[in-house]
Amino acid sequence: xxxxxxxxxxxxxxxxxxxxxVHASSPQQLLLALPHLxxxxxxxxxxxxxxxxxxxxxxxxxxxxxxxxxxxxxxADQVVGAVVDVEPDAVxxxxxxxxxxxAGALPHRAVARALVAAARRAALPxxxxxxxxxDAWGDYATPERARGPLAELDVTDGLPFLAPVPxxxxxxxxSPTRRLAVLHALEEVAASGxxxxxxxxxxxxVELALHxxxxxxxxxxxxxxxxxxxxxxxxxxxxxxxxxxxxVEAHALQQGEPSDAEPARLLGVGPAPDRARVERGxxxxxxxxxxxxxxxxxxxxxxxxxxxxxxxxxxTAAACxxxxxxxxxxxxxxxxxxxxxxxxxxxxxxxxERSVA
Numbered sequence: 001x002x003x004x005x006x007x008x009x010x011x012x013x014x015x016x017x018x019x020x021x022v023h024a025s026s027p028q029q030l031l032l033a034l035p036h037l038x039x040x041x042x043x044x045x046x047x048x049x050x051x052x053x054x055x056x057x058x059x060x061x062x063x064x065x066x067x068x069x070x071x072x073x074x075x076a077d078q079v080v081g082a083v084v085d086v087e088p089d090a091v092x093x094x095x096x097x098x099x100x101x102x103a104g105a106l107p108h109r110a111v112a113r114a115l116v117a118a119a120r121r122a123a124l125p126x127x128x129x130x131x132x133x134x135d136a137w138g139d140y141a142t143p144e145r146a147r148g149p150l151a152e153l154d155v156t157d158g159l160p161f162l163a164p165v166p167x168x169x170x171x172x173x174x175s176p177t178r179r180l181a182v183l184h185a186l187e188e189v190a191a192s193g194x195x196x197x198x199x200x201x202x203x204x205x206v207e208l209a210l211h212x213x214x215x216x217x218x219x220x221x222x223x224x225x226x227x228x229x230x231x232x233x234x235x236x237x238x239x240x241x242x243x244x245x246x247x248v249e250a251h252a253l254q255q256g257e258p259s260d261a262e263p264a265r266l267l268g269v270g271p272a273p274d275r276a277r278v279e280r281g282x283x284x285x286x287x288x289x290x291x292x293x294x295x296x297x298x299x300x301x302x303x304x305x306x307x308x309x310x311x312x313x314x315x316t317a318a319a320c321x322x323x324x325x326x327x328x329x330x331x332x333x334x335x336x337x338x339x340x341x342x343x344x345x346x347x348x349x350x351x352x353e354r355s356v357a
Contacts, residue, residue, distance in 0.1 A: 027139060028148065028156040031132050034059065034094055035162040039312065043098040043164040046111065048079065050088030051127065058086075058354060061315040063169065064095065069110055076111075076118035083124070085344060090125040093140075096164050100135040105143065107131065112140040132164070169316070170301070170323045174290040178217075182291045185221035195225060202226050203247040206236050210284050220291050223284075227299045230332065231255075237303045238265055240281030241273050241310065266306055267340070268347025275311065282307050298328035305337055312350040314341055 030049070038047050038059035048060045060083055065075050083091055093115050095108045106112075112129055119126050129140040131147075138147030153161045173179060189195055198205050205222045212219060227233040231254035238261065239247025249261035262270055285304040289297055305320035318341050324334040346354070 027130055028153055029158040032153055032158045036159055040162050041165050042096045045096045047094045048083050049092040050083045050086055051090045072114035076114035080118040080122050084122050090127045092128040094130045097133045101133040106138045170319050171286045171290040181217040182221050183293050185217040189221050198222050198226055202232050203239055206239055207244055215287050224288055224292055224296055233299050237306050272349035278307055298324040298331045302334045310347050
């Protein structure tokens with residue numbers, strides 16, 4: 001039996017309210033608590049819930065890996081290692097799939113076995129190993145037993161049922177035709193001298209790209225070229241986070257001019273940003289990553305990782321950091337963010353939202 005005593009913020013309509021202690025003494029109640037601990041974007045995810053005694057207040061989410069079976073032990077050791085850093089007494093493992101399983105076998109059994117084995121190597125007891133699919137839930141410890149329909153979570157006492165939604169992923173490269181168009185545009189922008197104007201006032205082309213209904217190759221090329229400069233990249237990230245004025249202030253700070261910009265803003269210091277604007281910035285960066293030629297993906301990827309982290313999506317941020325380091329192993333901001341993620345640090349506003357009473 002799983003016993004959880006978690007402090008979670010919730011309200012009947014799904015909004016965050018005051019912190020409440022939630023008791024979960026069954027697998028169904030643990031599954032109900034999962035999106036409140038790790039966020040609703042947990043479809044196609046592995047979620048590890050660490051316990052201190054019978055209490056938890058957080059969870060680790062990562063994408064279900066698509067690697068060869070021989071590579072699973074190393075991957076599992078890394079994932080469990082991230083949980084071990086918070087010195088738990090035990091852990092629960094849940095794999096959330098968006099596939100329907102009917103009466104068939106539970107999916108991703110090799111992934112579950114690898115995580116259990118990694119926990120044993122770390123001397124970390126496993127309290128539960130569950131699967132939640134689109135139509136049912138099951139227990140990897142007793143796969144031969146009948147599983148329960150997902151609909152029963154709606155009538156289970158405890159937190160309100162939140163249907164998992166797919167977690168954002170690292171953008172895949174766009175079609176060769178679209179990437180080639182951006183590559184040609186990069187050459188034209190450099191040859192035309194348009195970059196001189198863009199470098200003089202980077203906030204304008206970035207803001208135009210942010211609000212463009214369709215990202216034309218020349219506009220994408222201009223922003224991609226701009227953010228290859230580390231100082232412009234960081235100031236542009238501030239612009240996507242807090243708006244046009246923040247971008248102007250951040251660029252002034254990077255140039256050594258008098259500025260009210262907060263240097264630690266990208267480390268999560270200060271008030272919560274406008275989430276709608278940040279999500280728009282995520283959308284722009286996802287398009288830039290998809291269109292970027294090899295060797296130019298690291299800069300928009302680390303910007304994307306930063307915004308995901310600032311929104312509380314550490315798992316997706318880590319995937320973007322990994323992809324950035326594959327494109328450029330010496331990417332300084334990616335290395336810094338990797339350290340932040342490994343330490344389990346959160347932006348001030350995210351930590352405040354998740355803090356226990």
